[in-house]
Amino acid sequence: QVQLVESGGGLVQAGGSLRLSCAASxxxxxxxxxxxxxxxxxxxxxxxxxxSIDGSTNYADAVKGRFxxxxxxxxxxxxxxMNTLKPEDTGVYYCNALRQSRWYNWGQGTQVTVSx
Numbered sequence: 001q002v003q004l005v006e007s008g009g010g011l012v013q014a015g016g017s018l019r020l021s022c023a024a025s026x027x028x029x030x031x032x033x034x035x036x037x038x039x040x041x042x043x044x045x046x047x048x049x050x051x052s053i054d055g056s057t058n059y060a061d062a063v064k065g066r067f068x069x070x071x072x073x074x075x076x077x078x079x080x081x082m083n084t085l086k087p088e089d090t091g092v093y094y095c096n097a098l099r100q101s102r103w104y105n106w107g108q109g110t111q112v113t114v115s116x
Contacts, residue, residue: 002026002104004095009110016085020110022078022095030073033098036080039109040091049080050098062088085114 049069
């Protein structure tokens with residue numbers, strides 16, 4: 001059974017940094033493009049960063065230059081380094097496969113709250 005467990009969120013002031021982790025189990029992690037998704041209050045879940053199996057990355061315009069996605073295939077962990085955080089980055093962050101057709105059951109997510 002696939003499990004995705006996100007961690008690392010918290011309350012931070014604007015301009016601060018956080019590093020999120022997603023521990024994946026029960027899946028062939030290294031052969032999956034993976035992404036970090038964000039659901040802000042009252043909004044739909046959106047993809048903010050993705051990383052392909054070859055390590056290529058892509059980012060939503062709102063986070064480009066501030067967030068960095070990476071993966072450790074040996075440990076089955078996906079990371080999201082978030083710098084220069086803004087209040088609009090507030091939300092629950094989830095990890096999952098990049099392709100919707102490959103989505104696994106969503107984990108509990110990790111809450112990120114950025115105060116102004």
